[in-house]
Amino acid sequence: MAKYLLLKHYRGAPEAVNNVPMDQWAPEELSAHIQYMNDFADRLEHSGEYVDSQALAPDGVWVRSAGEGRPPVTDGPFAETKDLVAGWMIIDVDTYDRAVELAGELSAAPGAGGRAIHEWLELRPFLTDAPASTD
Numbered sequence: 001m002a003k004y005l006l007l008k009h010y011r012g013a014p015e016a017v018n019n020v021p022m023d024q025w026a027p028e029e030l031s032a033h034i035q036y037m038n039d040f041a042d043r044l045e046h047s048g049e050y051v052d053s054q055a056l057a058p059d060g061v062w063v064r065s066a067g068e069g070r071p072p073v074t075d076g077p078f079a080e081t082k083d084l085v086a087g088w089m090i091i092d093v094d095t096y097d098r099a100v101e102l103a104g105e106l107s108a109a110p111g112a113g114g115r116a117i118h119e120w121l122e123l124r125p126f127l128t129d130a131p132a133s134t135d
Helices: 028-049 095-109
Strands: 002-009 050-055 085-093 123-124
Touching: 002 050, 002 095, 028 050, 085 095, 085 123
Parallel strands: none
Antiparallel strands: 002 085, 002 123, 050 085
């Protein structure tokens, strides 16, 4: 089994087919989307392929160390993940092809008007071994 991260983006990915921003969805459209996501996760939990998932709030801040004895520094001149990352799901599957299949299915969650979003999801394998040194 191999673990993969399915990463949902607010922006930064190619445009979805049904590209209506969530803040413009009717309450029942949002409920249907969340139900689809929950049903998908439940099905994967029963098959043993689900690890975890979370939707992310739009709030967030960059933090870095300012040096020993100094308070952390927040924010910076970077694209903020709160503007980019909407949520994630971790799956544990037998093959890369299965991971692609599940990502495609998750991409079809309903959105505005009850139509599938067909959003682009980033699929990233977990690093299982440390990278080889080139020294």
